Amino acid sequence: MTQKRHYHPLAALRFLRKTVLLCLLPLANALLEFSLSALLTALRQDAALLLFLCGASWVLLEASSWALDDAGVLRLRWAFAAKQERILRGEALAALTIERPLLFRLMGASRVVLYPVGQPAKRAVTLYLYKEDAQELADRLMPICDPVCHRPAGGERAAMVLLGANVLSTLALLYLAIRQSRPFPLTAEALALSRLNVLVRFAAHWLPAGAAWMLVLAGTLFGASLGRSFAQTIHYTVWHTADQLGSRGGWLSRFEFRVRSREVSYADVRFSPTARLMKRWPVFVVAGSCRPELPLFVYRSGQEALFRELLPEFRMPPDIRPSLAHRSAVFFAPAGIPFGLCLLLVLVSRTVLPALTVTLLIPTAVSAIFLAGGLMGWLREGIWLREGRFTLRRQKGVYLHCICVLHPDVCLRTLQSPWAARYQRLTLTLALPGQVRLKVRSIPVQDAEPCLAAVEQKT
Template identity: 50%
Template sequence: MTGTGPRRYHPFFALGFMRRTLLLYLVPLVQVLFAREWQALWRALAQDVALFCLLALVSAVMLRASSWELDAAGVLHLRWDLILSFERRIQNSQLAAVQIERPMLYCLAGASRVTLYPALLPKGQAVTLHLTRRDARMLADRMMPAPQQEIYHPAGGQRLAFALLGANSLSTLLLVALALRQGDNAAEQIALEQINQAAAWAARWLPAGLAWALTAWTFLFGLSLVRSFSHTLFYRVWRGGGVLASRGGLLVRVERRFRLDRLTCAEVRLSPGARLLRCYPVYLTAGCCNIDAPLFVYRAGQEDLVRRLLPGFQMPPRQPFSLAWLRGRSLVFLAPAGGCLGFLILLLLVASWALPAALPLLALPAVVCTFWLVCEIEGLLREGAWPTEKHLTFLRQRRMSMHCVCVFSPATALRISQSPWGVLRGRATLTFAYPGRLRERVRSIPLSDALACAAFLERNDLYDKDHPV
């Protein structure tokens, strides 16, 4: 394997610097806002042109002074040589994930945006490079090769669920589920009828400003839904060579690669929409790469697919309900939703006496908070952490979703903390500290479970030291 030799970045590297300085162009226009004269406008435009030429010259110098090189050993060298010279080296073994993005403008210019995520550094220190399409592909194949062995293509209902769960709206999920039950031919008609009914309800019961805000939110969410669906086009997930990868998208082509031996955790999010469709999204965290987009979606009963793509993945064990589990548990789970719901109920009582016309306006957020409270009650009943045969697993309720997490990284650290109430009741809060300075908390679990998790990680850490790879 030979090295690439020193290479230049794509000119979009300089455009990235220009984009970060757009605010400077607005400074001369502030004079026009106060002066309100044509002469001030022409003077501001002349200043903007001069500023643009200066920044373009600085960008050209930056592009000329920067270079990258991949040597025969697979080490990436990032160099800067202008007045001061320095070099940064990145080994492929230090990387946890690689992402290649090609938005529409990048596709037209033949460019790609490559983001390299180190395994141990925080997310803010991820390295972003602007390369040509061929260089980006070559760099990813050299630093994290991913031969296609186990391939998965979402199709049909799974693609629809993938798009909807990416957009993340319960109302649209209900709408689409209703349309699909009526049959494919009537789906569009059913959807339009539901939208018309929602618009009529908004116009009848909501004030004009709030109705317009609701309409604008619906329109923006529609754009988000279209973008999410375009991401599922030409989408596939594959595993090979110790790497799990995905590629797809129409308007924005995105490819992600995760090293399985650097994988921090995998989680399945049981959101209300996922439970309605019985399709569950899988999210990955590797090092400092924590992208809030599902890698793939699987249907209920397809757990074998998850285990084929993610060897060793385990869901948290199902715990039978018992009053002993709830004894002494803190009610901090119910505080956010309970507080909001109590405040809205108080407003409803006052409005029923002083302003009855505002009751429908206050009833809508009260219903949302009631549903939120139901989700937090589920967290009160189920949240916990348990060691399994190979990995540490835990359940964490966040907002309206239940997160089922399987921890892969042996470098995970635990912190066990107890409040005075927890000491009396034998409860503790468990904080997971992942590589990449990411943290997750599991609240008010039995102290015995927290100590069992700590002992499990200690045993596995000693085993890894005695049996190095």
């Protein structure tokens, strides 16, 4: 058996994260008394408590260990007040991920997440290991034999173009915000001072001038997200073997994903407004409860050779619309309610406080975008059986998900309200291993019948 090894000291952060709130109790008492002596006493108590927690974390790390034998059996042991041990076999893993954020790289650590077959996300095992130990553990639990590697550039180019466009638009908004930051007409201030309370006076004075600044802030945050995505796509490589799929990449933060091909629950091609504009489609793969943040690969429209090589069993949903007669309006409710409220506020502000109208148009426009996504779901969402596989389209936010279920173990659940039963419609939920649920709303009963018959034949 392999010699027992200890976890990385960063593993203590999981323990400290759950107990550090205890340090706030002395400070709460000092806040109630509101005196310097109480504050000094609270600081001394916090220091003693933090020292005790650090000592407890050190004891926990010294008493805990992991070991991997020659048969691929991983034994995890945690010990403090009581001993706990968990045993995992390499064959019982659906997927694993290795994450190395910037802080972890500076400290020589890696975060390894193991996803057992058929277990929910809360049963996944998270380990904080040294870099060499993490790589050795992954290579022994899920070894890579004769991989065929590809380096798709679609995601990197798309992220670079979006990042450049965002930088230019944010700079333009910043210039506009600086020019517009000047005192407002006295009419708006006089109206706020005479008719509204203090809070509305503050809004009347600052929000109109800050409308452009709000857009600058939103653009900056979106640019930071794009910059992070671009850094993750640098040196991105996807590979496949006879029984595995995987990807790795990243610049500041490293990420590696390995999944057993037979345990892939479904593949998901996500269509967003940006993806339609760039004509580059990200493909996400879900195995058990493992749902990676990054796509497995990004392919360009008309270049599906890599797609067919990595996922030969994938089938796109047919390019047809389901029947729209008497379809439920549930698609519009999540975005329609805030859109209606924002639109009502815009109409009221034109009479009561015109200076706020421009600012209120921002959340109204955002709600309108999500409402357009709901319309797309109302028009396109459905489920079809193609070559023995369940294919479906479902809308979430502004993303249209084109999904093909690849795992043979699928359970179906139907839900009908009295209104839906009257018009021969139902909501169909697909249950997959790892407590993964896929819901298709308000579809005709005639579209669901072939899927239900296919499940009955398997059983």
